[in-house]
Amino acid sequence: MANLITVDHLYRYYGKVCAVNDVGFTLEKGEVLGFLGPNGAGKTTTMQMLSGNLAPSSGQIIINGFDLLDQPNKAKRSLGYLPDTPPLYKELSVQEFLHYCAALQSIPKNAITHAINKTKERCGLMAVSHRLIANLSKGFQQRVGIAQAILHNPDVIILDEPTVGLDPIQIKEIRTLIRELGQDHGIILSTHILNEVQESCTHVQIIHQGRLILKESIAGLNEAMNTDSLHVTTRLAADKSLLLAISGINAIENITDHQLNIHYNTVNDPTRQIIETIIANGWELQELTPIKKSMEDVFIALTKDSQS
Missing domain, CATH: 3.30.70.100 (Alpha-Beta Plaits)
Structure with a gap:
């Protein structure tokens, strides 16, 4: 099976501080990879580099066969990204916002309605289509954030701390959605919560002080938890x-x-x-x-x- 993402020797320095130190890994379709580590370990910096929002100091990121630095437009067509703070225009309704996102993603006009309806159904947003995003609960706002990330049906979905600040019921709903999305996409899920990885992911990757220290299956993680x-x-x-x-x-x-x-x-x-x-x-x-x-x-x- 071809890799959706291949990362080799990724580094990121802030001055003399090495925030990401020689990170390398792969992601395949159907894999939900939990990127696990404490706050300050380098998770968000890595997510920003994978999404093309931050240039690496050195290293290579290949997405669906395209080098993210050399062919950014082609590589980013395969990406959906939810940063740790969802990029929402809260003065818009859910329908208006997703229509705007569809235009940004260059979805053909005759396919926009179908893409939006399919995404709203997958993310449980049909009942709130015409409500202003500002008036939605944080859980629903997080769903809208995921919706904008998957609207163009990308092969790779990157989710940075997708359940932070949610209540237990909302967390359970988002985890179920992530598992469902993982059946048709490759997903990278960044979190500092161990239980998040155990509940949502097929594999786990631990980053500590900017360096990857292990990639394991969830079965291997659970064994280690004994x-x-x-x-x-x-x-x-x-x-x-x-x-x-x-x-x-x-x-x-x-x-x-x-x-x-x-x-x-x-x-x-x-x-x-x-x-x-x-x-x-x-x-x-x-x-x-x-x-x-x-x-x-x-x-x-x-x-x-x-x-x-």
Whole structure:
């Protein structure tokens, strides 16, 4: 299957700061790729480069066979883009706005009505066609934002934080829409919310400090999520090599000489063996506390093989 997007060695500098560092990946039809990372990781900068709104410092972006820098008009015909703030003219009705967007996308006049009606139906906007966008709820405004991105039936849809600020019901509706769109398009979904990726995507790509650290299937992500952590304090410094030999332990972080964070697989909980090893070696256990799972724990679990 031909790639809809191919990204090679993408960099973006702001002065001396490298916001995107050697990013490369591909996207195929039917793939919903979750671009996951904490705020400030480089997600939006990457989305802006993929959509042609920001020039990379170096690297190549190929969309449907066209180089985005060399043939921007041809490449952008295959793109639909929803930035983190939907680009809406709120003084227009939904119908007026989509008609305007259809003209911007050079949809033939005899095909505009069909394209708008199909898009409104897909995005659940038929009932609000003639309402002003300013008077719609944020969830419906987000739907209008998605509608303008898919109106011209692009092969690639880029969605930057599409559910931010929505209530739980609106979030569920947008996620369902994204899954439906993913059947006929290639989608890149940027988010800092882990659950967003698990609910909406087929694959996940984690970006951290501007660098891609892994691309995984959702099944692989869920397997990695079977990881928990313990904070351990001992009076004497523990021997990490003895603890790492315990079955089920994935990684150990040194906090201080006497404090460790131990990451382990919940399928084979090694807590008892950890306690027994500490006691048997006379390190004197002072604290053993479960740690709430965080994005950093996911990074460690998913990348333990590459870090070893």
